[in-house]
Amino acid sequence: MTIGTALAVRAVGVGKVFPTKDGEIVALTAVDLSVDAGEFVALIGPSGCGKSTLLRLIADLDSASSGTLQIFGKPAHQARIDQDYGIAFQQAGLLPWRTVAANIELPLELHGVPRAERSARVAELAALVGLTEFIDRYPDQLSGGMQQRVAIARALAKRPNLLLMDEPFGALDEMTREYLQSELARIAAETGAAVVFVTHSIPEAVFLADRVVVMSPRPGRITEILPMGLGAMTGDELRESSAYFERVTAVREALHGAPMERRNER
Amino acid sequence: MRRGAAVAFGVLGVLTLLIVWELYKFLGPEGGFVVGAIDGETGSGVMILPRTNDRAMPHVWDMVARLFQSTSGGNTPPLIVPVATAAVTTLGIAAVGWLIGVTIGALLGLVMQRWRLAEWGLLPWIVVSQTVPLIAFAPIVASIGTQIDRGGTPWPQWLSVAVIASYLAFFPVAVGVLRGLEAPDRIHLDLMRSYRAGYWATLTRLRLPAAVPFLLPALRLAAANAVVGAVVAEVSIGMRGGIGRMLIQLAGQGSSDPAAPWGPTFGSIALGLVAAGSVALIGFGLRKYRRGEETI
Numbered sequence: 001m002t003i004g005t006a007l008a009v010r011a012v013g014v015g016k017v018f019p020t021k022d023g024e025i026v027a028l029t030a031v032d033l034s035v036d037a038g039e040f041v042a043l044i045g046p047s048g049c050g051k052s053t054l055l056r057l058i059a060d061l062d063s064a065s066s067g068t069l070q071i072f073g074k075p076a077h078q079a080r081i082d083q084d085y086g087i088a089f090q091q092a093g094l095l096p097w098r099t100v101a102a103n104i105e106l107p108l109e110l111h112g113v114p115r116a117e118r119s120a121r122v123a124e125l126a127a128l129v130g131l132t133e134f135i136d137r138y139p140d141q142l143s144g145g146m147q148q149r150v151a152i153a154r155a156l157a158k159r160p161n162l163l164l165m166d167e168p169f170g171a172l173d174e175m176t177r178e179y180l181q182s183e184l185a186r187i188a189a190e191t192g193a194a195v196v197f198v199t200h201s202i203p204e205a206v207f208l209a210d211r212v213v214v215m216s217p218r219p220g221r222i223t224e225i226l227p228m229g230l231g232a233m234t235g236d237e238l239r240e241s242s243a244y245f246e247r248v249t250a251v252r253e254a255l256h257g258a259p260m261e262r263r264n265e266r
Numbered sequence: 267m268r269r270g271a272a273v274a275f276g277v278l279g280v281l282t283l284l285i286v287w288e289l290y291k292f293l294g295p296e297g298g299f300v301v302g303a304i305d306g307e308t309g310s311g312v313m314i315l316p317r318t319n320d321r322a323m324p325h326v327w328d329m330v331a332r333l334f335q336s337t338s339g340g341n342t343p344p345l346i347v348p349v350a351t352a353a354v355t356t357l358g359i360a361a362v363g364w365l366i367g368v369t370i371g372a373l374l375g376l377v378m379q380r381w382r383l384a385e386w387g388l389l390p391w392i393v394v395s396q397t398v399p400l401i402a403f404a405p406i407v408a409s410i411g412t413q414i415d416r417g418g419t420p421w422p423q424w425l426s427v428a429v430i431a432s433y434l435a436f437f438p439v440a441v442g443v444l445r446g447l448e449a450p451d452r453i454h455l456d457l458m459r460s461y462r463a464g465y466w467a468t469l470t471r472l473r474l475p476a477a478v479p480f481l482l483p484a485l486r487l488a489a490a491n492a493v494v495g496a497v498v499a500e501v502s503i504g505m506r507g508g509i510g511r512m513l514i515q516l517a518g519q520g521s522s523d524p525a526a527p528w529g530p531t532f533g534s535i536a537l538g539l540v541a542a543g544s545v546a547l548i549g550f551g552l553r554k555y556r557r558g559e560e561t562i
Contacts, residue, residue: 061456080462087460093453097475097555107461110471140557 008194042209050220086155367435375443431495442484446477
């Protein structure tokens with residue numbers, strides 16, 4: 001599914017306007033963003049900054065009002081039709097009447113993948129997210145963190161080159177959250193997929209991302225894009241390094257201070 | 267343990283009812299209590315408390331015993347036999363009515379969910395349809411049935427009864443299916459969209475399974491409605507052989523044989539329980555779609 005060296009996501013001047021009774025609401029304006037293949041990009045910003053809207057545009061769950069948005073060189077709509085991305089939300093969104101295995105294989109089943117191939121892939125994915133023993137359980141028998149891991153496995157089912165995640169760990173406790181962050185970093189590295197990751201959490205963004213995109217509300221826009229450049233460090237080593245704290249501070253300053261410095265309004 | 271408690275409470279409820287009946291019969295005034303009666307004018311005044319004599323309120327054990335006494339003297343079988351036969355007849359008709367009602371209700375629900383315009387256009391009529399009294403509506407169905415029958419297509423009387431029963435049964439199903447199909451969370455619909463799933467795939471993989479918790483109460487209501495509809499329709503179009511007709515017939519003889527009408531009354535209660543129990547079986551078959559919605 002890889003299309004040469006095409007960018008995973010290429011947004012130029014993307015805007016989104018929601019019409020309401022009291023006039024139009026500008027959710028996003030003039031967003032320029034490129035995500036390389038295999039790159040991990042975090043979108044961070046306060047509520048209403050349009051980060052989830054941007055993700056939904058990339059996923060073609062909504063369509064952009066202006067600008068161009070390309071996924072692997074194709075329009076977002078075509079990318080969705082071609083199943084170029086996998087997606088996970090803040091809520092795991094598992095179907096409660098399906099077992100873990102049946103939830104993971106749902107996208108495969110919908111696209112007519114033969115049964116044998118499906119179960120092989122499910123076993124592989126369950127191992128990847130560490131849920132092999134729980135494959136026959138139902139979602140209500142799993143903890144929130146485990147449910148979220150199932151959701152990630154499901155998002156990866158079709159080996160997408162792009163993973164879209166909308167605050168997937170937002171509803172989890174801190175311990176589970178850190179654990180799943182490490183797991184996601186490992187999984188992203190193993191699968192080589194590009195990731196666009198929406199989050200509220202500065203440490204989470206810094207820990208996971210190659211670049212952190214800072215957004216601001218009214219109207220939703222990108223204010224700054226910060227490369228992390230934390231190299232090959234992973235896990236606790238990274239979390240405890242001074243470079244990590246420096247980046248956290250940098251992102252925090254970009255979020256709270258100097259709102260006049262708008263990178264994409266150069 | 268909880269199941270045992272449920273059974274115990276059920277038994278307790280029935281016992282309480284019987285005790286209250288017998289207690290009132292024991293304590294209440296024999297001739298009832300009437301206010302504002304004019305001397306010498308029978309039936310005048312307002313009865314505040316019902317009579318407790320054996321004609322008005324037979325003992326519970328007499329009602330039960332009557333079931334095992336001969337139906338109408340001589341060599342006729344015990345009352346319970348014709349009651350059971352009539353109940354089975356009505357149950358069969360109600361089942362047909364239920365099936366027709368569920369089919370039509372489900373189709374209406376599907377159409378209304380698919381096209382918002384259809385919901386706007388149909389739902390008010392569906393609600394209004396339930397305000398038409400069955401007594402007014404039943405003879406029309408019966409006479410249409412007779413005309414079809416005369417036209418050469420066989421249309422037995424019981425089919426009219428089933429159609430009338432279905433008229434009551436379809437309503438909860440139509441509303442329940444509509445609500446159930448609209449039950450899936452936004453996130454699930456987004457997911458299906460992200461999988462490029464079309465209407466049918468979304469319907470079978472998501473909407474229908476998600477509708478089950480709404481569908482089961484609707485089916486149960488439909489079953490109860492079908493039974494009530496069948497009993498009332500039998501009476502109003504004068505069909506023989508069912509429990510409704512039997513109820514009227516024995517109630518007519520109530521003054522000389524007060525315990526007898528309770529036979530078909532118990533029969534129709536049993537009928538309702540069997541109908542509700544059958545739906546509970548369906549619910550058991552679909553239990554995996556009724557797991558707690560506790561996924562985050």
